[in-house]
Amino acid sequence: MSARSGGLDRFILDVPDFPEPGIVFKDITPLLADANARRAAIEALADPYRDLRVNAVFGIESRGFLFGVGVADSLGCSFVPVRKPGKLPRKTEVAAYDLEYGSDALHVHVDAVAAGANVLVVDDVLATGGTAAAAVELCSSLGAEVVGISVLIELIDLNAGAKLAPPVTSIIKV
Numbered sequence: 437m438s439a440r441s442g443g444l445d446r447f448i449l450d451v452p453d454f455p456e457p458g459i460v461f462k463d464i465t466p467l468l469a470d471a472n473a474r475r476a477a478i479e480a481l482a483d484p485y486r487d488l489r490v491n492a493v494f495g496i497e498s499r500g501f502l503f504g505v506g507v508a509d510s511l512g513c514s515f516v517p518v519r520k521p522g523k524l525p526r527k528t529e530v531a532a533y534d535l536e537y538g539s540d541a542l543h544v545h546v547d548a549v550a551a552g553a554n555v556l557v558v559d560d561v562l563a564t565g566g567t568a569a570a571a572v573e574l575c576s577s578l579g580a581e582v583v584g585i586s587v588l589i590e591l592i593d594l595n596a597g598a599k600l601a602p603p604v605t606s607i608i609k610v
Contacts, residue, residue: 441608442480447473448589448608462561462589462610468502478506480607481558481586485511488583491553494518494571496542499560503588507558516548516555518571529577531570542570544578551579562587562604565596572600 447467454461467473481503492514495504501517508515517524521541528543549555557571568585575582582602590597590606597604 442476444473444477444480444588445608445610448610464499464502464560464588467588474506477588477607478503478510481588481605482507482510484605485556485584485586488556489554490556490583492516492549492555492580494544494548494555494557494575496557496559496567496571497523500558503560504558507556507586511556514549516544518542518544518557518574529574531573531577533566533570535566542567542574544574546578549575549578549580553578553580554583555580556583557585558587559585560588562590562596562606563594565594565600568596568600568604572602 447470449463449466451461451463467477490511490513493504493508494516495501496518497520505515524543524545527546529546530541530543532539532541555575557568562568572582584602585600585604587606589608592609
């Protein structure tokens with residue numbers, strides 16, 4: 437547990453061998469069920485960015501939506517859903533990324549933010565960094581500036597935070 441976590445790590449359950457053998461899934465549903473813990477997590481995700489004039493929060497599908505909307509509310513800015521293919525109804529910008537077994541892509545509407553906007557990327561877990569890097573690429577393709585990546589949990593053994601620019605803020609490091 438990091439000092440920043442404020443004890444929130446006790447609300448995260450490890451589920452071994454889910455969704456496949458060898459994976460330890462980080463279950464955030466106990467944190468979501470507790471109003472005080474959920475509120476504390478959202479504020480911890482938002483706090484480092486209060487003075488950066490964030491115009492929009494990009495929340496990565498799907499668990500990034502759960503925190504991203506609250507962070508956007510806390511920062512007084514817009515929320516932009518970053519979606520998987522086929523989920524957005526209008527013209528989108530696309531960023532592809534590699535997975536352990538294959539590839540995927542993220543989409544945002546082409547008019548999601550204005551050029552020059554300050555964007556904060558929010559997600560629940562940072563593992564290999566592929567989805568976060570794709571979200572940063574989407575921001576850049578729209579002419580926006582990513583001021584940071586804020587995640588609830590960072591899997592530090594994978595070292596993705598050190599490979600990403602802009603800087604990553606993680607509340608719980610495991």
